[in-house]
Amino acid sequence: MAALWRGCGRVLARRPGAAQALTAGALMGAGDVIAQQLVEQRGLRGHHCPRTLKMMAIGFCFVGGQMLLLTPWLLQGPVVGNWYRILDRLILGNTKVVAVKKMVLDQGAFAPCFLGCFLGVTGAVNGLSVQDNWSKIRQALGPRPLAALGAQC
Numbered sequence: 001m002a003a004l005w006r007g008c009g010r011v012l013a014r015r016p017g018a019a020q021a022l023t024a025g026a027l028m029g030a031g032d033v034i035a036q037q038l039v040e041q042r043g044l045r046g047h048h049c050p051r052t053l054k055m056m057a058i059g060f061c062f063v064g065g066q067m068l069l070l071t072p073w074l075l076q077g078p079v080v081g082n083w084y085r086i087l088d089r090l091i092l093g094n095t096k097v098v099a100v101k102k103m104v105l106d107q108g109a110f111a112p113c114f115l116g117c118f119l120g121v122t123g124a125v126n127g128l129s130v131q132d133n134w135s136k137i138r139q140a141l142g143p144r145p146l147a148a149l150g151a152q153c
Helices: 002-014 016-039 049-063 079-090 096-125 130-141 145-149
Strands: none
Touching: 002 016, 016 049, 016 079, 049 096, 079 096, 096 130
């Protein structure tokens, strides 16, 4: 187990983006398996493998992977990892007050936008049209989705 842990540390040090993408994909896949087996109680025969693979792909490419934004030369690295690096640059220190400030900024600014993007990407991956996707987001977030997502988006 210690050798496995050291190996993960080496991969993270050499290729942090790849390690974050693999971790995010594995965690999202594991989360979907848990949701299907424990929450939805589908059983092994009723498990929907394509859904798990889609969630893993979203984890690899959107949450933890490399995402192309605006122009081909502007490559945004792992979404969540970069956000935490930005937070570290914006709010310096390591006290409890700093942690609370980071949490408030994270939950007030990043989480609403990320949730909207995540729901949109998930709907697109599942083949929803733009209208159906927007309808599903409105249903998930209530009658005023832009207010639920926050004005900062």
